[in-house]
Amino acid sequence: xxSARRSGALLAALLVAxxxxxxxxPQPAAATAADVPADSSATDLPFGALTSxxxxxxxxxxxxxxxxxxxxxxxxxxxPLDQPIADVYVATLLTLARRDEAIAVLTxxxxxxxxxxxxxxxxxxxxxxxxxxxxxxxxISAARQAGDNGLDVRLLEAEVLARAGRTAQxxxxxxxxxVAGAWQNEQAVLMLGALLAEAGRANELPELWREALGAxxxxxxxxxxxxxxxxQMGRDTEVIxxxxxxxxxxxxxxxxxxxxxxxxxxxxxxxxxEPDFSWMAQAAKLIxxxxxxxxxxxxxxxxxxxxxxxxxxxxxxxxxxxHEERWDDGVGVLRAVLNKRPELARARLLLGETLISRGEMxxxxxxxxxxxxxxxxxxxCLVALVRALALQAGHxxxxxxxxxxxxxxxxxLTSLAGGLVSSDDxxxxxxxxxxxxxxxxxxxxxxxxxxxxxxPGVRRESLLQLAACQEAxxxxxxxxxxLETLRREFPDDxxxxxxxxxxxxxxxxxxxxxxxxxxxxxxxxxxxxxxVDSLGWVAFQSGDFPKAFDLLVRAANDAPxxxxxxxxxxxxxWALGRSDEAVTVVxxxxxxxxxxxRLQALLRQFQAGxxxx
Numbered sequence: 001x002x003s004a005r006r007s008g009a010l011l012a013a014l015l016v017a018x019x020x021x022x023x024x025x026p027q028p029a030a031a032t033a034a035d036v037p038a039d040s041s042a043t044d045l046p047f048g049a050l051t052s053x054x055x056x057x058x059x060x061x062x063x064x065x066x067x068x069x070x071x072x073x074x075x076x077x078x079x080p081l082d083q084p085i086a087d088v089y090v091a092t093l094l095t096l097a098r099r100d101e102a103i104a105v106l107t108x109x110x111x112x113x114x115x116x117x118x119x120x121x122x123x124x125x126x127x128x129x130x131x132x133x134x135x136x137x138x139x140i141s142a143a144r145q146a147g148d149n150g151l152d153v154r155l156l157e158a159e160v161l162a163r164a165g166r167t168a169q170x171x172x173x174x175x176x177x178x179v180a181g182a183w184q185n186e187q188a189v190l191m192l193g194a195l196l197a198e199a200g201r202a203n204e205l206p207e208l209w210r211e212a213l214g215a216x217x218x219x220x221x222x223x224x225x226x227x228x229x230x231x232q233m234g235r236d237t238e239v240i241x242x243x244x245x246x247x248x249x250x251x252x253x254x255x256x257x258x259x260x261x262x263x264x265x266x267x268x269x270x271x272x273x274e275p276d277f278s279w280m281a282q283a284a285k286l287i288x289x290x291x292x293x294x295x296x297x298x299x300x301x302x303x304x305x306x307x308x309x310x311x312x313x314x315x316x317x318x319x320x321x322x323h324e325e326r327w328d329d330g331v332g333v334l335r336a337v338l339n340k341r342p343e344l345a346r347a348r349l350l351l352g353e354t355l356i357s358r359g360e361m362x363x364x365x366x367x368x369x370x371x372x373x374x375x376x377x378x379x380x381c382l383v384a385l386v387r388a389l390a391l392q393a394g395h396x397x398x399x400x401x402x403x404x405x406x407x408x409x410x411x412x413l414t415s416l417a418g419g420l421v422s423s424d425d426x427x428x429x430x431x432x433x434x435x436x437x438x439x440x441x442x443x444x445x446x447x448x449x450x451x452x453x454x455x456p457g458v459r460r461e462s463l464l465q466l467a468a469c470q471e472a473x474x475x476x477x478x479x480x481x482x483l484e485t486l487r488r489e490f491p492d493d494x495x496x497x498x499x500x501x502x503x504x505x506x507x508x509x510x511x512x513x514x515x516x517x518x519x520x521x522x523x524x525x526x527x528x529x530x531x532v533d534s535l536g537w538v539a540f541q542s543g544d545f546p547k548a549f550d551l552l553v554r555a556a557n558d559a560p561x562x563x564x565x566x567x568x569x570x571x572x573x574w575a576l577g578r579s580d581e582a583v584t585v586v587x588x589x590x591x592x593x594x595x596x597x598r599l600q601a602l603l604r605q606f607q608a609g610x611x612x613x
Contacts, residue, residue, distance in 0.1 A: 049078035053085050060088075065095045076105065081112055083119075090122070099130055110142065117148035121156060128156075133164035151180045155188055162195060171195050183215035189222050193229075205229055206238065213242065217249055223279065231286035236299035239283045240313075244303070246279030247310050280313040284320065293320045304333075311341055315350070322354055330354065345375035353384055356391065364388050382417035383428045386410065390435045411439055418448070426455040426462075433465060442473040460490055464499060476507055494521035494531070502534040505541050514538050529558035533565045540568065545575045563594030567602070574606060582606050 056071035072089040079085055086109050093102040106123040113119060120143035127136035140157045143149075158173035174182070174192040182188045189212045196204050209226035212219060223246050230239045287296035300317040303309040309317070314337050321330035334351040337344065348371035355364035365388050371381040389410050414435045421428040433448035446469040452462035463486050470479035483500040490496045501517030504510045518534045525531060536551030552569040559565055566589035573582035586603045590596065 049075045049082070049085065052078070053088070056092075057088070060092065065092050068092055069096065080108070083109075083116075087122075090126075094126070099126065102126055103130065103132075110139070114142065115146050117143060117146050120146060121148065121153060124156060124160065128160045128163060131163075133160060133166075136160045151177060151182060151185075154180055155182060155185065158188070159191070162191060167195050167199050171199065171201075178211075183212055183219075186216075186219045186221045189219065190225060193225065202229075202233075206233070206235065209242075213245070217245065220246075224282070227279070227283055227286055231283070231290045234291060234295075236287055236291070236295055237302070239287060240280070240299045240303050243279040243283035244308065244310060244313065247312060250277070250279070251310075278312040278316075280310055281316055284313075284316040288320070293324050296320055297324070311337060311344070315347060318350065322350075327354070327358060343374060345371045345378060345381055348374070349378075349381050349384055352388065356384075356388055361388065361392055365392065377420060379417055379420035379422065379425065379428060382413060383421060383425075383431050386413050386417055386435050387431045389413065390431075390438055393438065407439070410435065411441075414439065418444070423451060424455060426452050426458040429455075430458055430462060430465075433462070437465070437469060437472075442469045445469050446473075460486065460493065460496070464495065467499065467503070471503060471506075476503070479503060480507075494524040494528075497521040498528075498531050498534050502537065505534065505538040508541050511538060511542050515542075527558070529555040529562065529565065532558070533562075533568060536572070537568055540572055540575070545572055548572045549576060561592045563589040563592040563599075566592060567594060567599065570602070570606075579606060 052071045053075035056068040056075065059065075059068035059071065069092055072085070072092055075085050076082075076089045086105060090102045090105050093099070093105070103123070103126055106119060106126060109116070109119045110123050120139050124136045124139035124143065127133075127139060137157065137160060140153060140160065143153050154173065154177040158170050158177055161170035161173050164170075171192065174188060174195065177185075177188060178192070189208070193205055193208055196202065196208065206226075206229075209222065209229070212222050213226065216222070223242060226242055227239055230236075230242070284296045284300065287299060297317065297320050300309060300313055300320070304314060304317060314333055318330045318333040318337070321327075321333060331351065331354060334347055334354070337347045338351070341347065348367045352364045352367035352371060355361075355367065365385070368381065368385040368388050371378075372385050375381050389406070393406060393410065414432055417428070418432055421432060423429075429448045429452035433445045433452065436442075436445035436448060446466055449462045449466040449469060452458050453466060455462075463482055467479045467482040467486070470476075470482060480500070480503060483496065483503060486493070486496045487500055497517045498521035501514040501521070504514035504517070515535065515538045518531060518538060521531045522528070522535065532551055533555040536548045536555060539545075539548035539551060549569075549572050552565065552572055555565045556562075556569050566585050570582045570585035570589065573579075573585060583603065583606045586599055586606060590599050590603070
């Protein structure tokens, strides 16, 4: 702690004590010309030490240490051995960065009262802040001679030695302090650990952490440092054991809180979700960082086989197994967890999302519905269920007829999740955006994609989807502006180049630039049928129907079930006078899931032999 902070805290405590009558009042004395500070006039100061001291205290209370100093200086001169006056005076000098004067006052007090314990340690602390190490250590020695050899003095000595760069002596001093009870001081333990590492004695750290946590199991900062250090050393078994001990303490505290609430008649809300923090989760992450998932899995599995792995540990084991694509093993662990704890919403959530990735949609939906029932206000569970229902409805939700029960439920859940999902949940915002787009709520989808675009990791995809929503609602200038932004931010991205080129072609503007953009995309991915389709559409919009036909046939051969490509080919066939073939291709586009309203209108026009809409 710096001298300024110490002085501020001391000052406040002293003033409170004085005003409550906790400090002895100095006896007033008549002032003489010699007593008056050089920078003050006699008429500015009261005559008694106590009166002057109280005036200084009043100014300090008004946050005016500079104004208070002359009064405190005067009071100290009149009563130089009064401890409350000296302490407040020193604190004020330190606040005003007049450290040498503060040292002089404390030195005089220590000389006048050698048996006074507190004055020596106060002097040592201020001397240490002035980096006058030997004098600080001498003051600590004087404190011991005065009978003050408690834990605070030992820790102060260790701190001074450490700051002076006398590492070996500081380590010994901290060790002696631990014997005197410093295990309860996390900062001291952490400092000792840092000094051991600095001295090349890292091999002593595991024993230090073990002792510290044995003496003070609630030392969370020590536990955190111990986990990181042991993981870096590859001592995974110890990492898991220390994490398990931490989680057992958290679990005990949670049970105690719930029991107290029950006794008091309180209502402990059952959300079905696990606590946000877990030492086992921290341990698994650290082991992964320092050695890979396999080491973490091995450590967790060893503890699980011994029957001593917590539920949260099993959850992390499942996550790691799934991350390593050991699907059956991961699902097996999750099912075992749910057999023991069927009320855990997050376990059902993880199982449901895993089953989605395996295509087992029916059970995935059932697990996610159970998760939502257990934790109705957990946005992660709601978003996952929305995703499952949207996928089953044809990913975009278009397969659910507007007004049907399926459509209504998806709309209700999406709205509910939208009110709970965090503004920094990129994945949740994207999923809800896709679902709303499938529900034909283009405004809502655009809002979610725009919100997601402010977050790292999904900006490109979210802006592409935002542009698609803007185009679908015929806000073409907004869509072009969004794609121009993407073009500036991702100048080498072929998808961005193709999207902008296609939209320009669709609008029939800047066709030369549109062709250049699509050609740029094709140069990077020459076999991409969507890019070939875009180039064919540029040719169509330019009136070069034979070229458009060749390109669109090539695109349709590579993507025979893509309705938009088929629609472009049908329009080109019609433009070339091949009406029967155009009708056939439109029907193929409809069968492939193309937009029914537009394609039905196009089919009627082609069958009637009218002008293409």
